[in-house]
Amino acid sequence: MFKLLKHAKKYAPYAILCPMLMVGEVVLELMIPLVMADIVDEGLANGDMELILRLGVKMLLLALGSLFCGSMAARLGAVAGMGFGSTIRKELLDKIQTFSFSNIDRFSTASLITRMTTDVNTVQNTFLMMIRMLFRAPIMFVAALVICIIKSREISSVFLFSLPLIVIIVAIGGPIALKRFKKMLKMFDGFNASIQENFTNIRVVKAFVRSDYEKDKFKKANDDLLNASISAEKIMIWGQPLLMLVMYGTILAIVYIAAKAISAEMLQIGDFSAVFTYIMQILMNFLMIIMLVAQFFMSEASAKRILEVLGEEPDINDDAASVNIVKDGSVEFKNVTFKYNGSAAPVLSDVSFKIESGETVGIIGATGSAKSTLVQLIPRLYDVTEGEVLVGGVNVKDYKMNALREQVSMVLQKNVLFSGTIAENLRWGNKEATDEELVKACEIADARAFVESFPDGYETDLGQGGVNVSGGQKQRLCIARAILKKPKILILDDSTSAVDTYTDSKIREGLKNGIPDTTKIIIAQRISSVSECDKIIILENGTVNDMGTHDELLARNEIYQDIYYSQQKGSDDFDLEGGEL
Ligand SMILES: Nc1ncnc2c1ncn2[C@@H]1O[C@H](COP(=O)(O)OP(=O)(O)OP(=O)(O)O)[C@@H](O)[C@H]1O
Ligand SMILES: [Mg+2]
Known part of the structure; x- marks a missing residue:
């Protein structure tokens, strides 16, 4: 006392x-x-x-x-x-x-x-x-x-x-x-x-x-x-x-x-x-x-x-860090091992790969294979247990936190919107964004049409947690919000899971043409979401199983072939896999 x-x-x-x-x-x-x-x-x-x-x-x-x-x-x-x-x-x-x-x-x-x-x-x-x-x-x-x-x-x-x-x-x-x-x-x-x-x-x-x-x-x-x-x-x-x-x-x-x-x-x-x-x-x-x-x-x-x-000491801080500028959007993992607090076995072990600035990279793997965990290490939401994560050639631990997170924009798998208007929610990523930038970001995320179809447009009030938009609309607003930050690296963690394949392809198209210089990391369940990527990383139980282009992997990788053919045969309807709410 x-x-x-x-x-x-x-x-x-x-x-x-x-x-x-x-x-x-x-x-x-x-x-x-x-x-x-x-x-x-x-x-x-x-x-x-x-x-x-x-x-x-x-x-x-x-x-x-x-x-x-x-x-x-x-x-x-x-x-x-x-x-x-x-x-x-x-x-x-x-x-x-x-x-x-x-x-x-x-x-x-x-x-x-x-x-x-x-x-x-x-x-x-x-x-x-x-x-x-x-x-x-x-x-x-x-x-x-x-x-x-x-x-x-x-x-x-x-x-x-x-x-x-x-x-x-x-x-x-x-x-x-x-x-x-x-x-x-x-x-x-x-x-x-x-x-x-x-x-x-x-x-x-x-x-x-x-x-x-x-x-x-x-x-x-x-x-x-x-x-x-x-x-x-x-x-x-x-x-x-x-x-x-x-x-x-x-x-x-x-x-x-x-x-x-x-x-x-x-x-x-x-x-x-x-x-x-x-x-x-x-x-x-x-x-x-x-x-x-x-x-x-x-x-x-x-x-x-x-x-x-x-x-309580925040176990991630930037007291010793001094770098304020993220040079480019390259990402490199060097022998990264990661363990959650209190869990016995590491979730990621000895992961190494390199992504050049401006590349589009897909990550694919079974549920629980640590895809989300892997990308959370890039904006330093968690710290690695062993190894190094480099962004723009610099260890993420050397960046001032704001500088790093300003440039690494991530749409979390469990994304949320807040109560307030759509415009307010979008500006959440970037207070200074102009109306034109708002429209542009929505266009890239294929959200423009449905937002503008609302009677109040960008001034539509969202209920708490964004209850009055559909799941797929919410995902697209979250993507637009992340784009508005104008990051060097954009990470989408299963962010198009609730939109149909056609919309998904439109978003991919938008990203490709709208922000060509941004490094894009896309986690997806559907092969079609990643097949055009510069490279695709296959994760299996927390390790990198293989990495290559769609054609390379289709020719040589068994896991990739399995996923591909299973999705080719059936449709990727949710109810085949027992979709979650
Ligand atoms: N906060 C946490 N604390 C402890 N363990 C966790 C935590 N988050 C995830 N895990 C564990 O880490 C492993 C990898 O989880 P992760 O969420 O990275 O998988 P994922 O590949 O993204 O799966 P999905 O495709 O279902 O999203 C899982 O076994 C999970 O139980
Ligand atoms: Mg996940």
């Missing part, structure tokens, strides 16, 4: 001024019962109206001063507390933006969301409570206790029993509650993961009529969370009345002692009324201190989870 405070430096003046004002409020507030005692014991007892009036005005001024300090402190506290929360949220977001794919694989998206919302809220509340109460409660407690002891030792002696009793109750209950609270946070991760998956993939869930299954899954996550919360709350259910019992017991004992003292004329009624106010203050503030400690420990769990994210 203290480590997190470092991040709120900007709000330090508020965080310091706020407790100081609080102290002012406390001091003024503490003086009020003393004046009250004087009014009762001297003013009322002697019927001195003038004194009562004077003391009354004094009391009013004290109350106003206390109100002023209190409200200013609350205001400053709110600014500091909310500022602290928003600063941390911003830092988390900035940090997560630097994460590589494998960093994100490690935390899971759901857990990152819980950390950014629930956990930040918890520490923010603790921080707010701390700056409000850190000084106020202890000062109030000690001052009230001292005054109480001075006024009546006998009454104060009751605290000797009740305060330790409260400590014991909390010392027993606190750690148990803490453990359960931590468990509850974990359940929150699971709960968020469940709803997140369900909502983002709601269409698949419905298509597979898996609503009931998903409901059960949700119910389980929800029940787990409920049980964990109840088990944490149970401690509170027992703890709170127990503490109240001790408090009221204390008050009862004090009233009893005071009644005896007053009837023995050892204590004045005015004094007792003042003492009683202090007693309430003592008990209240003591409980407040305890709650503060408890809250502090509880937020420790959240603080740790936030710090884990802030402290």
Whole structure:
């Protein structure tokens, strides 16, 4: 928690001024019962109206001063507390933006969301409570206790029993509650993961009529969370009345002692009324201190989870890199081996090949043969485990990340569009693109005709994730978006899988004529998508099986022949292979 405070430096003046004002409020507030005692014991007892009036005005001024300090402190506290929360949220977001794919694989998206919302809220509340109460409660407690002891030792002696009793109750209950609270946070991760998956993939869930299954899954996550919360709350259910019992017991004992003292004329009624106010203050503030400690420990769990994210080193960074210019679009793999984090065997082993700038290269291979993995190494979405990847003759690790990714444009296999208009989505790749460039890119990707057939054209609003365009239209918009970046290397990972063969050939034609100097790497399932390429790489289980032109491969390579003839015989209809949604 203290480590997190470092991040709120900007709000330090508020965080310091706020407790100081609080102290002012406390001091003024503490003086009020003393004046009250004087009014009762001297003013009322002697019927001195003038004194009562004077003391009354004094009391009013004290109350106003206390109100002023209190409200200013609350205001400053709110600014500091909310500022602290928003600063941390911003830092988390900035940090997560630097994460590589494998960093994100490690935390899971759901857990990152819980950390950014629930956990930040918890520490923010603790921080707010701390700056409000850190000084106020202890000062109030000690001052009230001292005054109480001075006024009546006998009454104060009751605290000797009740305060330790409260400590014991909390010392027993606190750690148990803490453990359960931590468990509850974990359940929150699971709960968020469940709803997140369900909502983002709601269409698949419905298509597979898996609503009931998903409901059960949700119910389980929800029940787990409920049980964990109840088990944490149970401690509170027992703890709170127990503490109240001790408090009221204390008050009862004090009233009893005071009644005896007053009837023995050892204590004045005015004094007792003042003492009683202090007693309430003592008990209240003591409980407040305890709650503060408890809250502090509880937020420790959240603080740790936030710090884990802030402290995570993005395992791909360009700190040591200095090259800002990608010379050309050549790509070379030198003995590349790659293993995913946590998986045992390498997915790519000893892959070597060279692509000249401006060439069009096809990659073909069975599903799971690591085609996507291979191309993800080019814009450095993952780092190689062994070997080197060169772009423009320079190791990708030596490029500034932006420079590299600016020039390597990739349409991911799982491509997405965002909510917003088509034009906004296309400009996502290149903010400065002119309207003419937009049209040109769409033309190359064979998207122009259908975009312009929409009543609103390029201003058509896409729903979240681009729900209102068809799969093939979405793919073409994604290609257009990638082209708009004017990259030196364009990678299409199975990006025409949802368009018919005729459209596919039109896109290929567009790419060939529209951006002839760009290196194009095309992953495809259909031979027809790659047959005109300058060369074709055949991947098999993470190794390069062969490389050559269509004619060469057709003449000598068995895998290629198999694929070719199977696609020649049948059609490449999806349902023959059991297409996925
Ligand atoms: N993020 C990941 N973490 C761990 N393993 C992964 C990850 N992504 C892919 N793999 C594994 O790497 C292997 C290659 O996957 P890859 O996605 O590269 O295949 P692919 O050739 O693109 O397949 P497809 O034609 O189905 O798209 C698979 O066995 C897969 O299980
Ligand atoms: Mg793939």
